[in-house]
Amino acid sequence: MSRRPVGALPTGLLVLGAIYCLLPVSWVLISASKAPGELFTLGTLTPGTGLLENVRELNAYRHGVFWRWMLNSVVYAGGGALLSTLVSAVSGFALAKYAFPGRNLIFNVLIGGILVPSVVLAVPQYLLFSKLGMADTYWAVLLPQILHPYSIYLARVYASAAVPDSLLEAGRIDGASEGRLLARVAMPLMVPGMVTIFLFQFVAIWNNFLLPFIMLGDDGKFPLTVGLYTLLAAGANQPSLYNLIITGALLSIIPLIALFLTMQRYWRTDLSGGALKG
Amino acid sequence: MRTQRLAIAAALATLFAAGCGGTAETPEAAPATAASSAPAGPVSLIYWTWAPNMDKIVAVWNQANPDIQVTVSKQAGGDDAAAKFLTAAKAGNAPDLVQAEYQHLPSFIAADAVADIAAETAAVKPEFSAGLWGLVTLGTDAVYAIPQDSGPMMLYYRKDLFEKYGIAVPKTWAEYAEAARIVHKADPKVYLGSFSSKDPGWFAGLAQQAGAQWWSISGEAWKVGINDTATTKVADFWGGLVQEGVIDDQPYFTPEWNKALNNGTQLSWPSAVWGPGVLESNAPKGKGKWAIAPLPQWNAGENFSGFWGGSSTAVSATSKNRAAAVKFATWLNTDPQGIDLLVKEAFVYPASGKGQAALGTPPAYFAESQPDFWQQAATIGASARGFTFGPNVGVTYNAYKDAFDKALQDKSPFSASVGTMQDTTVADMRKSGFTLAQ
Structure with missing residues (x-):
């Protein structure tokens, strides 16, 4: 009671x-x-x-450009999050499990990187990519999102907790190479952590506005955020297409919801895994 | 969205403060560098615009001109579009053609981002009124863009409700104030109109009507006069009405304001010629009930208006195909076919005089209540006077929003906000390295 x-x-x-x-x-x-x-x-x-009329109108708007934006968003967020997860997992594992000179320096620089908001970097990144001739390409949006200090930090923390040193030692004694250790021993143990990083990054890139807004000029490469914004800011003398924007916003969160529902079970393993270890 | 916009503005502004200081001293003509000899083979041009259906218009051009293929890249409009174009120009990625709002054109010129196309456009000058042409030349011999659409201001009002409350269409601002008192007294829920602290373009148009000159160029130096007597008069007029409580202070284009227009608790709107589109989508219930009249005047017997909005087509300084770009821009904005498409597909009020005269059928929203909409608009448009915009309108406009928001909140006099706009603008121009006349 x-x-x-x-x-x-x-x-x-x-x-x-x-x-x-x-x-x-x-x-x-x-x-x-x-x-x-x-x-x-x-x-x-x-x-x-x-609702149906709105969806139909959105579907017809400029020959279905909305779906193109949706596809672009999937490419940016899916590709970016996947690459970012792999890079983070490898670097996090290396930082957690190998003692090498400069490890702490690298880690501290990464921690410092967390403090720099990505908004501040967008314009310098744009100028850099312009120099390389890569502005207004898919890479211009994908590449800057791959290296994500916070994800590496998460991966390091997760790796040091989830991958026991003894297991790696056992692997080494059995003659496994370092690469094999990473791929066969460490990675499977790190899956729940990697899923977390993937989801974080996916949502962050999906919602990112400033970077693609600055990087991209061609409206065929826009992600949803920038594309919907062109509907909102249609110039002072044009009424905003509110109904299409709101419908578009609704449709644009459906993939996120679907992703979370399907990924949820990996999180459950994470929690139970922790519980078993006590 | 608002914070996001601020973030963009801040990010881009830093870039320009760093980048443009040295070169941006006077709106001097950019040296003509691009070779205008026609290259062999088809030319492809990129065009940044936010006008609706521009891809359809361009498709017509592309069909007829296999040698000059234009690709439309639809951008977000407004202040962010200007910032984005400037960033792209700085990085050397500017499109060949860009839609430039009149108030942002000077910032493009100051950054050497748009080309002087005086030689190629001499023939089309007579197509446009002197006031509009001044907006693309800044009063110099150079021409930086071809006018596309314009936004002369007029008073939109609810004919039926004006009759219901027994008020006549105000001919002067004094009558407007009187009408505002009558209406609000008759029904405290109803207002004659609203003062918007979020629409600097609207306020600039009203200041133009009053004869303000916010910027001017004297020799090598800029003169800034945002707190001149005309602007202060306009600000204090609205400030007085807001203080009295007889006018609403709801910003335009907000859901609340839309609702008020729609259900008839707001009876008028001093706006520009593009108003029908806004009314039609945001106040569908008012169809056939709205009419237009010239803006109320400051002195009885006068006949002036101002401009709110409007844009031009500029050719970027780095375009390798300047001749082709100008050719397309000329077709779009002066050829009868181009103008016709602009009107029908992009719903703009064309800048070209011939284009304006060709408008016949009134907007459907006004078909019953104002069948001579376009004739009225043309008469009003002829009385509109603009002013030269400065190189940092974005800063001034943001200062407007901040200062007037604050004035509404603190109930402080509006003339002080105009002073803040002046100070902010001058400080920013100094910081960016512009020469200022005293």
Whole structure:
């Protein structure tokens, strides 16, 4: 009985948190269902009647350029997150398990890198890529996102906790090369950590606006964020295409939700793995 | 979105502060370097624009001109578009053609990002009114762009509700103030209009109407006069109405403002000729109920208007195919076919005089209430006067938003905000290395 009030407070807080997170999403959902004429006339939480019409209009907008942006976003976020995860895992493992001169220096520089917001780097990166003749290419958006100090930091922390030294020693005694140790022993143990990094990076790149905004000139290479922004800022003398933007925003979070739902089980292994080890 | 925009502005602004200081002293003509001899084989041009359906318009051109193929890259419009173009120009990645809002053109010129196309455009000069042409020459002998669309200002009002509240269409701003009091007294939920602290372009247009000259070039130096008597008069007029509480202070284009227009709790809007598109999408219930009139005047018997918005087509200084680019820009903005497409597909109010005269059918939204919409617009447009924009309009416009937001919050006099705009603008120009006249 006496445990009740103790449980009520955290539950209440969590419920508040859930409302805080879900309210904007439900606003987007409800607004996306409103036809252009209903958007500013119906009450905020009253669903409209135009969802299918909005989707159809978005689909037809400039010959379906929205889906091209969606595909671009998948390429940037999927490719970028995958490469970033691999680089982070390898570097994190190396930093955690090998003692070599300069290790701490490298690690400290990385930690310093976490403190530099990527927004600050976007313009210098643009100028660099322009010098290389690579501005306005897919690489211009992919490459800068691959090296991510925070992910390397996470990978190091995870590797030092999840990969026991004794296991590596055993592998070495059995004659495995270092590469084989990494691929066959360390990586499988690091999967939950890598999934975390992948998801972090995927969401970060998916939502990234400034870098692609500066890097890309060709609207066929835009990701969703920049593409939808061209609908919003359609010039002072053009009405913004609000219904298309809101519908587009709704559709653009669906892949994220799907990704989280499918990736969730890897996280569960992570938690149970920890529990077993005690 | 707002913070994101600020971040962009901040990031790009730092770049320019660092990059442009040395060269940006006067709006001197960029030296003509590009060879204008026609190259062999098809030329391909990149065109940055945000006008809707521009790809369709360009498709017509491409079909007829296999030698000059234009690719449209649709960008976000507004202040960020200008910043992005400047960044690209700085890095040597500028497109051949760019849509340039009149207020941002001077910053392009100061950064040597757009070409002087005076020689190629001499023939089309008579197509445009002197006021518009001044916006692309800055009063010099050079020509930096071809005017595309323009935004003379007028008063949009709810005909039916003006009758209901028994007010006449105000001919002077004094009558406007009086009408605002009557309406608000009759129904405290209803306002005659709103003062927007988020739309510096709107305020600049009203200042132009009052005869303001925010920037001017004297010899080698810039003169900044944002806090001149005309602008201060406009600011204090609106400040007084807001203080009295008889005018709303809801920024334009917000959901609340849209709602007020739609349900008839806001009766008028001093806006530009492109207003019908906004009204149609944001206030669908008002169809057939809105009409237009000239802006109220400062002195009875006068007839002036200002400009809000409008843009031009500029050729970037680094374009390797300047002649071809100018040829396309000329076709787009002066050829009857180009203008016709601009009007029908991109829904712009063309800058070309012939194009304006050719407009017949009124916008559907006004078909019943103002069948002579375009004729009215042309008459009003002829009375519009603009001013030379400076090289850092973005800074000035941001200062407007900050200062007037603050004035609304603190209920401080609006004329002080105009002073803040002046000080911020001057400080920024000094920092960027412009020569300022006293």
